[in-house]
Amino acid sequence: MRRGARAAGGFAFGGLALGLWLAAMGVAGSAQAATRVAVFPFELFDTSGEASLSGPKPEEAHRLALITDELRRRISAAGYQVVDLSPEEAKIADAAPFRNCNSCELPIARRLGADIEVIGLVQKVSNLILNINFQLRDVATGKVLRAGSVDIRNNTDESWMRGVSYLARNRLFDPPLTGKAAP
Template structure:
């Protein structure tokens, strides 16, 4: 085989690999992952929302969920185009599934919403729900109790949910091959 044939073969193989990658990316399930919210029933709630350290933890676990879904082959959508609507409608626990309309406008196939209930500074509960945007059907849901109001305990809780409720068993028909 001469060098010209090898180069042509390599180019053809590269085009095939690129085309497969483009088709897989085009087929990726689009996910709107909304920020986790805090529902403070501890009696410690501030008037202006979560305490700064709890706001940090909400962002931490929301970003962890987005990162993991992205690593698993999902296309995590940017929520910025609907920022005003999100701010107007939150907390989602009180809006009768209004986040589904927002997720549809973003072009999502599925959505993830999450809630952290603070029972006390020691006892918290992390919940999530993954729904089909087209029909609102719940595809997955999970809840875990954690002890300690620290970055580490919140991350362990959301990690448990991702491993044991979100991806086990694997979602069928929703992830890229």
Template sequence: MTVPTLIGRALAVPLMAIAFMALAVAGLGTEAHAATRVAVFEFELLDTSGEFDIRGPKPDEVHRLNLITDDMRQRLKEAGYEIVDLAPQDARIDEATPFRNCNGCELEIARDLGAQIEVIGLVQKVSNLILNINFQLRDVATGQVLRAGSADIRNNTDESWLRGISYLVRNRLLDPPLTGKAAP
């Protein structure tokens, strides 16, 4: 072997070791960075269709509200957010709902749960065939609205509600990607 080849091999081993150490340190940095904590409150129903029941949403509508809430939570989790468990504040949530009438009272609940951002949602039922799904994402510390969206859907089925929430998450909530405090 020639002298330049021997020197090249001698330098290659330490350089590879330095590169592996840099990769390991970079990996530790991303693991140490905590994901943004999000409180996703249950979607609510505002029935203005004239077929509302004074006892509240019908069982199939309660099912769909839970379905789209769970779907939004799952999509946010897959996007790298940490979803906060709301159970410790169930009594306060029950007392404060509907959130559309409480002038931001859910911010304190989200803050007490350790969330950095919150998501509230509302489905307005105009008729059995026309519904509107709305969401609002806010910074818990300031109350500032970071994102909001609305989607009109046709047909009162699981599939149409899920398509509406899918559209909102993909095109209003996560696109363009969230930055600052709202980033995962």
């Protein structure tokens, strides 16, 4: 029994030494580092004639937060590291809406240490017709890696969630992301 304990201890020490050597060589660290993703809040572009100067209606602001959180959850579940945006919250608010700022969110994503970013837009055509869009971009180059759009009918939590679910399954992760955008 003593001989088995010594052998097990030797294997444990050898495994630890190998792990430390791989980490020192940069092999283990790079293999384990998840791709960092900045998922910016979805924005509403209301072309329905119902838009107000004060911003989205409370129920639509709730739905924007709901689908943003759902997309973050799905990205995290796929093995990506979702970046905390709170250190740049004031700059994000100043730059919004991103659809009008000519990629002004890229420097924000860079400062946050993101590898890729996701921006989203919900266009409200009418109270029954909406369109959910997203772009996934390489933060270093600004190159669009993926984009998607889905039309939804009905302005409810369920319809918005179904739309973002469709986009995640059929545009964001299918086919699987490769290269720098892989988890």
